[in-house]
Amino acid sequence: MNHRGGFALIKATWFSWMQYRSFFFVLAFGWMIPPLVALFVWSAAAGEGSLGGFTRGEFITYYLVLVLVNQITYAQVNWTVGDIIREGTLNHWLLKPLSAIYQALSSELAGKVVYLIFVIPVGLLLAILLKPEIQTTPINFVLSLVATLFAWGLRFAWGFWLAILAFWITRADSFLALQDSLVFIFSGMVAPIPLLQGSLQQIANILPFRYMVGFPVEILVYDLSNKAILFGFLMQLTWLAIAVLLSRTLWVKGIRHYSAVGG
Amino acid sequence: MRYLKLIKVFIKTSAQETLMYRANFWVSLLHAFLNLIVAVLALVILFGQTENLNGWNLSSTLSLLGVYLIVSAIRNLFIGPSLEALVGLGQEVWNGQFDFTLLRPVNTQFLITFRIWRLFSLIDLFLGGAVLLYSIFQTPQSPNLLAWLLFLLALVAGILILYAILLAFTALVFWNPGYLFTWVFDAIFQLARYPLGIYPVGVRIFLTWIIPVGVITTIPAQVISGQTGAPIVFLILAASVFLFLFASWLFNKGIKQYHSASS
């Protein structure tokens, strides 16, 4: 693998992205809105009292952290890789002496930095305005960081295998839209997972989506038991392994298919 | 008459373009149902925890959701796709294809408003209507004819406001093709899913007076559930006409700017 080339590419991509930062700020703004709406809804619902065991301040904390985690883990590679396969730009990738995953990773990392330049100040501003309440331990903080990292890997790999379905299916982006709906319900975005009713909560615990967004937030904001944290990490790593395996297999098969059909 | 005929041709052509990708029908059907399920589920989860959200119960919030779905469906049916063809990187104003639009012997604003139709949005329109009717039949006393009439007026006013805002934002592209205000608006429009009353005062003022997104859905929903009456309806009707005139003026000013700008 050509690592130096990879880093150069990441740097170059980042510079070119800064050129279009207003474009990415707008995208980042768009992704912030659904959790913010949920924040307003739940804090209005909690009023001065509490709801399902959570106070207004706790809802605010939960969602502000969620906005941040959602932004860090959001895998836009979902959309770009599919377009690249459909439009035939993939040929440029394949002609370079560089593993294609670098192309995906470079836009991913470059994007992350630009988005965070926007989201962190906005998040801080909201925190000052809305006064969240937070109490957490250093251990939980570290665990939450680790979980965020895994969450990002999981969301990236998961998005990647869905995106490369574009090799076979012309409208693979519909799967991505389906995924976004599932993420919205089951990742802790529309409501914190502990507030989901009965079977919905059980489904959320099994599906991978909670481990892409909600889980790291819960570690930080809620007092999860050790057992719950351990279960969470196990689920997260299992799904991560599945997603990586799927991505690799489908990529190899996809490239073979692509060269056979000729794009 | 000629313009009606033109609209007919545009619809026919768009239908044809859509049919080129037949798989899209099933995909769109899937998306429409998914959106609906997600939206309803979000409300069910919310009202599973509380009975009352600042004076809104499940059925009145469902009415609001119905209005939101109807308004967004109409936006996605033709206003959105038509205007979006102008805005953004690689779009008409950016790549100069707008020249062809200007060379047509037809009113430019008419052309850019009606020429592209996304007929799959009719599914969303239908579903939105169904949600609205369902929620109305849930309430003990059904609205009378006058209420329905006022509701329709309020809905028309809301759609006109939406169109005016989108047109005004689109017009800004003529000053700088990098402006993406329509995208920002799309993000903000999601706030209209919930009643204006749940938001903090600052947000509420913003959504009433600066970017009157809240008005577009909240007032028709209030009218149909009998929370507000004729005076407000006529007020927003007047406001919508004013906004429409302002947006048209700005758009024509934008075209003038395009005519004198550097190529």
Added chain:
Amino acid sequence: MQFSKIEVKQLHKTYHVPQREAGFKASVRSLFRPIYQDVPAVKPLDFVIESGEMVALIGPNGAGKTTTLKMLTGLLHPSGGDINIFGFNPSERKPAFLRSISMVLGNKSQMLWDIPPLDSFFVLAEIYSIPKEEAVSRINELVEMLEMREILKKPVRNLSLGERMKCELVASLLHRPKVLFLDEPTLGLDINIQNRLRHFILEYNHRYGATVLLTSHYMADIERLCSRVLLIHHGELLYDGQLSGLNQMIEPIKMIRVTLSQQNGVNPKPDWLPASAEIVSQEKQHLHLRVAQKEAAACTAALLHNLPVADLIVEDPPLETVIDRIYQDGDL
């Protein structure tokens, strides 16, 4: 017939562009106090194009050709001067005016991407209020002329560049414009298609007496189609007249081709050749020279006198060479 005459008086365009400097400080400053710069794109132009004429607008990139075309079509408002196209001022964009002009842009498409061209044509017919039967017969006629029947039912995205340009032409001519503006219509097409399109444009001009104003980088387009050229450089009209007269613009030269009866090197340049003569190339018995027109006779005589000449041809330089020299000399 005066009905499609184009008259341009003192037409000029100055762009008012914000100056952008490099660096963060400068960009912050420009946010509050932008500095504008006036860039003259077209300096006062005067010309008249008669009905049915085919005229080429030539000049190097950035000379102001496209700006001029855009002003003539009403897409760009002039900073001053008058344009009168059969009684219309293009800037007003009156429907009656728009109905009688058309513009083809070599690098942009007006076709709908996903559907067959035939359907795009019908949309345009509706926009230009052409009745259905009339539209059908016009499409048939144009399609015959361009020999493109077989591509009518394929989606545009599956067509080749040349096929797409044929569609562009049909789309632009459907409403029978009296004036046709062609901006680089043969850009990127192969020779075969280029010839076909030229032939078509000529035929269309003959059949309907349409006025054609064309820009192109391919001299062949211009030589074939236009008897008259307008040469624009740095926004100024440098030349207006016959294509063949362009040579007189610069110091006129002649090219001399000599075939020798035996191989006979003339390298380096012998002193018996006139001062302005230059050897362009020399290969076996073939010799190629360039010489100032006024010394051409002397040069020919000297060649005949000093070399075993089997054949000798004196000719005008190819147009490309002339244009090239004009572009390079710039101010002349």
